[in-house]
Amino acid sequence: MAVGKIDRALVADTALRLLNDVGLDGLSLRAIAKELDVKAPALYWHFKDKQALLDEMATEMFRRMVAGTRIPPGARWRERLLVTSRGLRTALLGYRDGAKVFSGSRFTETVHAVQMEENLRAFVDAGFTLRQAVRATNTAYLFTLGFVTEEQGVHPLPGERREGYDMAARAELLAGFPLSAAAGEVIFEGYDEAFEEGLALLLKGIEAESGIN
């Protein structure tokens, strides 16, 4: 398809586009290569192995997340943590198996440090110790990763629903567990609200434990 010069960025971009069509399981080097009008082994000129390509994809995902996250100027710790957490979730949801790709990879650059530094700075400026700042941001980060991982297990892409989870069948299996049965609706419907309320719990906790608001 694309006949121009091939470099790491173009490969990662192409792979990310393909990811939404075929998912992580279908993302073979041969498929990516075909999209670039090239044979599979050519990719080894640019990446030492497939994991290195996945790492580049994760890094590019993060780059786009940072670019797409508008942080209000003068935002304080609370707002920053809300906005960056929502931004991460939105970014991961933008790709099929986005959370899996992301959390199975390691960054190839230090782009992530910019946002991390600004977030930590906001906390420290507000009076948190560095340790408190790290724990707070990291907890939000890991909650978001876990959340989207599970969410994408049910909704591979926003709007799509994965087969094999019938609400009625679930209710029947959980006869004898009335609360768990009723919990189904709360869990599997309204992921947006669930995420927001989880974040809200965390923020409340940060506030309550530090006394900083």
Added chain:
Amino acid sequence: MAVGKIDRALVADTALRLLNDVGLDGLSLRAIAKELDVKAPALYWHFKDKQALLDEMATEMFRRMVAGTRIPPGARWRERLLVTSRGLRTALLGYRDGAKVFSGSRFTETVHAVQMEENLRAFVDAGFTLRQAVRATNTAYLFTLGFVTEEQGVHPLPGERREGYDMAARAELLAGFPLSAAAGEVIFEGYDEAFEEGLALLLKGIEAESGIN
């Protein structure tokens, strides 16, 4: 090795044992079959595909977690959430790539409903609405999953450390980001404390938002 009757439970048990040696990537059907003194296609008599076997492994992990988690009689919501979250982390840490296997699979039974029901019950009895109870327990659950997933990216098994993460090199890369550089020690050392403090934040938040203690 084992020459007795082969059934789903034995296969899952053997696969879980092998998992700690070879990791998820090395966990091939042929390797599992060899461990059972059997050829790979034999496994298809007991499982419709590899994912079904992984599902059984995840279910067995959960079963052992429940069996290994001593919940003090009369424990209230706070203590229950602490104990079950710690229990989940400990269980996942017990297997190489435990978190990945677990969060990529779906239970084959409803064993999980027992503990879920008891936890929700504890919350509701304490005065939480069902919705609050679900949000609280689910947030803790997803945080734990995200946490251990990242933790095992650095420590495949307790005591082992994955290569490629040199603390000195990291500090050098993050020159210009002093807070992020300093955060390294807080993040990568003391996962136990980090987990406890993340949980503590959450519990504080649950308490603060509901007014229930």
Added chain:
DNA sequence: CTTGACAACTTAACATCGTTAAGGAGACCC
């Protein structure tokens, strides 16, 4: 203008993987 080096690819092949098709040994029942 030729030569040589280097970058960027192709072709061919390898071992391994999940999975399917077909068949065989053994237990059990009529």
Added chain:
DNA sequence: GGGTCTCCTTAACGATGTTAAGTTGTCAAG
């Protein structure tokens, strides 16, 4: 003794990540 069912084997398929070796184009030095 014949037939059926369970549980396994043998053989094979297509696909995968990866490596080795060779090919093409570009470009600078002699």
